[in-house]
Amino acid sequence: MKIQTIDWLLYIVTVLLVTFGVVVIYSITYGQGTTKNFAQYQIIFAAFGFMLLLLFSILDYRTLKVVAYPFYAILLFLLIVLLFTPYGKTTFGATRWLNLGFFQFQPSELFKLASIIAVAKICSSAELSLKHFVFAVILVLLPVILVLQQPDFGTSIVLLLTGAVIILTSHFEKRYLFVLAGFVALFASVFILAAFSVKPFNYLLKDYQRERIHTFLNPQNDPFGAGYNVSQSVIAIGAGGVFGRGLGYGSQSQLNFIPSKHTDFIFAVAAEAFGFVGASILLGLFFVLFLRILRVAKKAQDNFGTLLAYGILTYFVVSVFVNVGMTMGLLPATGIPLPMISYGGTSLITSLIAIGICQSVIIRHKKITF
Template sequence: MRSRSLIRELDYSIPIITLALVIIGLLMVASATQTNGFTNNPFVIRQLIALILGVIFLILSLGFDYRVLKEYSEVIYLLNIILLVVVIIFGIEFSGTRRWVRLGPINLQPAELVKLGLIICLADFFAKHKKELVKIKQCFISCLYIMPILILGLAQNDLGTNLVFIFIFAGMFYAAGANLKYYFTVVITAVLGIGGMLFAHFQLGMSIPLKEYQLMRLIVFWDPTIDPLGYGYNIIQSKIAVGSGGLLGKGLFQGTQTNLGFLPEKHTDFIFSVLGEELGFLGAVVVLVLFFLLLWRIFKVALEAEDDFGQLLTIGILVMLLFHVFENVGMAIGIMPITGIPLPFISYGGSSLLTNILAIGLVVNVNVRRKKLKF
């Protein structure tokens, strides 16, 4: 009886849209990593394993009330810290960053799980202190709450993940009812501070906590032709791939930029470029519409949530997915700097796919419990 009541409350559009995006993602990963066909492709197989695990965890998660997570927020916060420290100590360095920890044949990206853990912790923290957020003292304490996560993220040289942390915090802080005067003071101060550091670095030679490749990504974002065969190569090739797709695309598995190896990181960072080349403008629009519908339904769940914790939890997931989509698509078409952020449900990456499915599981959990169930 209880399970039937839960099912009646389910917004089926959320899992259906998610499944559609995952299927498109599997096709794009298969196309970007063509080796021995679809079924024998190791990238597709690993992605399918992550999908199956995610679905299992999602189903299991519906068996408990999401509000139970509030009781373990301190433990989850500590686990977030531990996971990031483990990456710093034991992580595998690739392209200047430490993101992965090897567990036998599996490469785990703990920061992906930390994103979801941070959302849970912030939802509990802001829900408990919602009435106090109008005070400058609580605004300051809120900033201190996330600071250890940001410092450890910076120690991994993972600028992209840190940006996700910051946007999750900013979105949830705003949704929780922060004093707008203090809120925008912090935002403007941060923007001016970053701009000032960059100016001082380029004009005065001041050292800042960014690696050379991170600075170069910012430089070539404005003009990729400064270093067309080096740091600007990725942006240039990505824009060529997207533009060459035209209206209908070159056809699935038929992308020349993709198949001939011109497009870098094609199964991860630039999976949207593969999609644009092979499925064209119409295919890209379909995917973006699916993302819009998913985000809209998540926003609707947030509006209908029964409690502050559930609402903030859903808003945090909404912000995380929104920023991922905006940044990944933006860097593929050259309107955002390259940060290595994956496209949710579509980019290759077991940790990312598993985390995003778990996030959808929490949204569904809030959705089905938006009303008091009668048995």
């Protein structure tokens, strides 16, 4: 690994984001006498994740082609086990965790990475044909269908969009891309019909998911019921003002008005603690991250590296956009974690491995520029 080709800014912004997340998570449990120290667990997850980041930085990203399909198949099998065996753990009506006794994790989080690698491999083939296009679409849709059964609509959106972007940025004939655009439009249409309980599509969404969409469209209809989560999140963001109330002093977060404050709604906690300035700095760090990954895609020495970077970029952009939009009441609540900020081992480790892959791509470029 050549030191002069390492993208140090990519490393630095990653460390800053993870540190920011640990600080916010610590502030949530500070002085509350909780028996579970989420910050300590997050530090352990981060330490393991950074080791994997360095490992994947050193590893030639092209070797991922060898394990792409086996990795995909294993996680597909785990998704099936999650749904159809007692090993699946159900929380708040969703079966997302695979409980193996001594530890538990979310296969759907790792599948975001597995899907990117597998679809990038098929789409980077020397001669792309209809066969490759159909195979790529199947690779995208299989996990989407299974994840929707959990149900986890947010993750299915991430999987669908990352796969679609990889296919669109590859070198398929335009007629195939029009077909893909049609698939995406069809998915959106079916979703809208399901959201408004139009038969026979109404069964595709659970009642609570449909309720979230209706609450998003009319947030004041039930501010103490279905709209409570988002309402409290918006109040917390507004309460932060310009410079915030300080770590551990936010009334919304410390008095437990914000739901899932260490996971899905952690951006609201950060905004209340650090205010508009702190929230802007956080979003600025993400913007720098996006630019560095986009740069990786532009400078990759082969098509596989380019598609990997575009897929990872889409994964981060969609996750941040949806999570922040949800906490601000601009999008329906979907349960997507904020990458490297929200508490959770599987999500954090997946994000850090993705950064390691991007670093591997840029390290193997001959020249690095700023």
